[in-house]
Amino acid sequence: MSVTRSNPILTVGKYLALSGYLVFALFPLYWLVKIAITPDRLIFTEGTDLWPSSTTLDNFRTVIFQTDFMAFFGNSLYVSLGTAAVTTLIAAGAGYAFSRFDFGGKKVIVAIMLITQMFPLLMIIAPIYKIVSSLGMLNSLTSLIVVYTAFNIPFATFLMQSFFDAIPKDLEEAAMMDGCTRFQALRKVIVPLTLPGLGATLGFVFTAAWSELLFALMLISDNASMTFPVGLLTFVSRFSVDWGQMMAAGSLALIPSCLFFIFIQRYLVQGLTSGAVKG
């Protein structure tokens, strides 16, 4: 056994770097929550203090019971879950095909999918708006699901393909020798092993759709079908910004993403396929 003794200075340095990064990444979240629980009268007087002298949940109460926030929240949930489900389903199918089959035009399709990822979204907002409006789908949440799905499929497909690529072909072939059809082999052997990949893709697409602002802003103007990021802007009025309520709404909006990742994180743990092949 040759375990190299780690240099204590390096270890300390490593943890310093990690904590530095954590502070950098988490501080804005902390600030969000801090302002959300600061009473309105203290926001400006104690603006830069790390912790307010008194705290309150009033902002949360107001946001939940006296604004349209819950409606926005519901809309966002519907759009994000819908997008995540539809995208992952399509991406899983496409990723499997890219990983396992050779077919004419495969390279061309991959190239086109890559190209779609190269353009800034701003460039295509106008045409998308035009298309959606001619279809009479403005102000509908379904239009958002369709648009988000279209934009997320290429990346999600590549992601799923890499997960399928990591599963040895031998496993499917063994299942087929054991009497499975290709579809049974997929369902009984491949899908259970792809759960981490499905989880990762679901999570990725869900968060992307959850925080999308640009298209939601363009395609939705009706208060009743606003998603949460658009709704958040309603806290900015012409004359003032209601910081406390805005931050409270922001904090609440974090909850679904956090729950989602807590739920799927056990599927994200790698190594599920270890022991399949070789020693």
Place this chain on the structure above:
Amino acid sequence: MARMELRGVVKRYGTVEVLRDINLDIADGEFIVLVGPSGCGKSTLLRMIAGLEPITEGDFLIDGARMNDMRPRDRDIAMVFQSYALYPHMDVARNMGFSMEIRRDPVEEKQSRVAQAAETLGLSALTDRLPKALSGGQRQRVAMGRAIIRDPKAFLFDEPLSNLDAALRVEMRLEIARMHHRLSATMIYVTHDQVEALTLADRIVVLNDGDIQQIGSPMDLYERPANRFVAQFIGSPTMNVVPVEGRDNGVQLRNGAVVSLPNVPDAKEAASLGVRPEHLELVADGQGDLVASADVVERLGSDTNIYAQVEGVGEIVVRNHGNTLVRSGERFGLRIPPEQAHVFSSDGTAILRRS
């Protein structure tokens, strides 16, 4: 139980021909080993028999029925993969019983068959483990258990032992031989290891570069190789092959020595002469057909390999039983016994001896 026939089977990937005109009859219960260097097409041939790879041309029949368009699941053949291909999310028992689960066989029957197979393979204590908690040898056993559980028409093995260490490989080789005796099922086994081929096979099929070089029993291949490729592929150390010129009743080596071969009528056609290391006779310096000087002497206990230089001929390997007294640097004579000499024509085909 199955009789198999390959009739003019061809495999092409685009324009690349990887297998040409393969004809092979496999008798019921026969153990056939496909052997050859990597890239010779042996695994592709096995996968075509399994149904995992389409057959470009020709026919494959099991018990007279054409199988070309049958799916793997309809061929009733079990296969053991080189990588074992155990289902990582299923425990040992479910891995072994998976084929019966798919066929919806009665649960009690499945359980009793799994228990029986686990017993035979020494896996009884491990049935609730996941593959990742098993050693290489145990995984190999599970893979074999998965194959035997369903009593298929035939078994296919794709280099099943190549991921195991040397000791385990010998053990599992014996296990497979026992399995064949016990089940007397048709088995087709792919390997690049000639020891596995020689020890397991009823008949060996030697493949090179997409062509069958020779089909025969292990001793056929050893004693009567059809060409230089087979001669040098089978046997360890490799057969010595040296260039010669044909004479009326023998061959002349490059150093001028003439080996008389009265039992080879067409010796005139000869372009090379082959002698297995174990057939060369060690004689005193100055006697025999060749004068050699020992380069490296490997003592293996039961045998000794002498790597020697022969003037005008090149390197020759001699294998001697027991411990010889030859030391490196020493000179000695070598006699080529005519009855053990193999003669090849310029295209590598063996020139037949009169027996």
